[in-house]
Amino acid sequence: MNAGRPEAQAVERAAEPRAPIEARFDVDYPGFRLQADLQLPGRGVTALFGPSGSGKTTLLRAIAGLERHRGRLVVGGECWQDDARGLFVPTHKRPVGVVFQDASLFEHLTVRANLDFGRKRITAADRRVDFDAAVELMGIAHLLERKPAHLSGGERQRVAVARALLTSPRLLLMDEPLAALDQARKREILPFLEKLHAELDLPILYVSHAPDEVARLADHLVLLDTGRVVAHGPLAELMARLDLPTAQGEDAGVVIDGRVVEHDLHYGLVTIAFPGGRVQVAHGPEPVGRRLRLQVHARDVSVALSASGDSSILNRVAATVVAEAPADTPAHLLLRLDAGGTPLVARITRLSRDQLGLVPGRPVWAQIKAVALLA
Ligand SMILES: Nc1ncnc2c1ncn2[C@@H]1O[C@H](COP(=O)(O)OP(=O)(O)OP(=O)(O)O)[C@@H](O)[C@H]1O
Numbered sequence: 001m002n003a004g005r006p007e008a009q010a011v012e013r014a015a016e017p018r019a020p021i022e023a024r025f026d027v028d029y030p031g032f033r034l035q036a037d038l039q040l041p042g043r044g045v046t047a048l049f050g051p052s053g054s055g056k057t058t059l060l061r062a063i064a065g066l067e068r069h070r071g072r073l074v075v076g077g078e079c080w081q082d083d084a085r086g087l088f089v090p091t092h093k094r095p096v097g098v099v100f101q102d103a104s105l106f107e108h109l110t111v112r113a114n115l116d117f118g119r120k121r122i123t124a125a126d127r128r129v130d131f132d133a134a135v136e137l138m139g140i141a142h143l144l145e146r147k148p149a150h151l152s153g154g155e156r157q158r159v160a161v162a163r164a165l166l167t168s169p170r171l172l173l174m175d176e177p178l179a180a181l182d183q184a185r186k187r188e189i190l191p192f193l194e195k196l197h198a199e200l201d202l203p204i205l206y207v208s209h210a211p212d213e214v215a216r217l218a219d220h221l222v223l224l225d226t227g228r229v230v231a232h233g234p235l236a237e238l239m240a241r242l243d244l245p246t247a248q249g250e251d252a253g254v255v256i257d258g259r260v261v262e263h264d265l266h267y268g269l270v271t272i273a274f275p276g277g278r279v280q281v282a283h284g285p286e287p288v289g290r291r292l293r294l295q296v297h298a299r300d301v302s303v304a305l306s307a308s309g310d311s312s313i314l315n316r317v318a319a320t321v322v323a324e325a326p327a328d329t330p331a332h333l334l335l336r337l338d339a340g341g342t343p344l345v346a347r348i349t350r351l352s353r354d355q356l357g358l359v360p361g362r363p364v365w366a367q368i369k370a371v372a373l374l375a
Pocket residue numbers: 029030032050051052053054055056057058059209
């Protein structure tokens with residue numbers, strides 16, 4: 001173990017802007033074509049999101065170099081593939097960590113030996129993630145002497161993530177790492193992935209078709225459909241777009257990054273502020289100043305013309321109607337609202353729209369029935 005070694009660095013916490021990831025690929029399978037030309041942020045979590053068969057895994061594997069397709073790829077300023085120059089860095093030479101749906105650990109080795117396998121793939125000089133730090137980050141210290149057969153699904157995935165980190169990657173690729181887990185295991189591992197995100201300055205590409213995971217973990221979103229990039233950009237911006245498939249269905253809604261500003265111990269509420277407003281939600285342990293992500297579903301937002309407090313709905317935010325779009329039933333529509341710079345989406349009936357005259361430019365009050373705290 002590297003405990004106490006002065007040169008061992010737990011994490012990289014560089015504050016300087018990171019070179020973006022440039023990925024251009026043209027994949028031609030019989031009956032399926034993927035064309036992507038993306039510039040992705042060099043830090044944070046980018047989710048590749050889309051329906052089954054849209055090309056998420058194909059794109060991830062092309063980036064890992066597991067399959068060779070036509071394209072160009074630059075990560076952290078290093079070119080890993082450039083067809084124009086005949087350059088293709090083979091996958092085992094790329095500083096990339098990959099975590100798949102099934103943890104694919106060596107069953108005959110202990111957790112410690114599995115982790116050592118990851119660590120020994122690179123020379124001491126190239127090591128940027130310390131053994132103890134990776135173990136601590138994934139909360140697996142108590143599992144080190146066990147064999148994988150004696151781990152739960154969530155624990156296996158945490159070991160797989162730690163093993164990937166110990167290869168000191170410049171990029172972490174995760175292909176539906178939670179898909180094989182039940183809801184309880186998923187809930188167990190999500191906080192570790194959040195910690196990974198918060199503490200490591202390592203860009204992560206995360207394939208998922210679960211909207212709740214994406215809302216919770218992603219900063220940036222790439223929406224794929226039948227091999228095409230439908231849209232990509234910051235998560236909050238894309239979730240508020242009415243013209244994208246994400247605006248439809250039960251999970252439609254916005255994510256808002258806010259900050260805890262006050263606790264009301266008497267009523268057990270915590271106030272979270274964001275540009276343009278504040279909401280109160282059931283009290284949690286989060287200290288004042290803590291940044292939190294909120295999710296507000298379109299189905300939980302209604303619209304009123306006055307700020308009448310004559311209702312049990314606690315959270316009302318002044319907003320302006322920006323635009324409307326069809327919803328999933330002919331009776332409903334989606335309204336995009338602007339609450340002092342923070343977008344909200346409301347799913348209301350067409351009848352209400354006409355009765356209240358909710359046209360673009362109209363000042364309104366957004367009544368928020370429920371707010372989910374995501375992190
Ligand atoms: N090696 C291959 N040869 C031929 N076709 C392939 C190959 N790999 C994937 N495909 C096809 O490419 C398309 C995209 O598959 P891909 O696995 O990338 O989708 P996905 O978005 O990750 O789907 P899912 O969410 O179901 O995992 C599919 O139609 C699939 O059948």
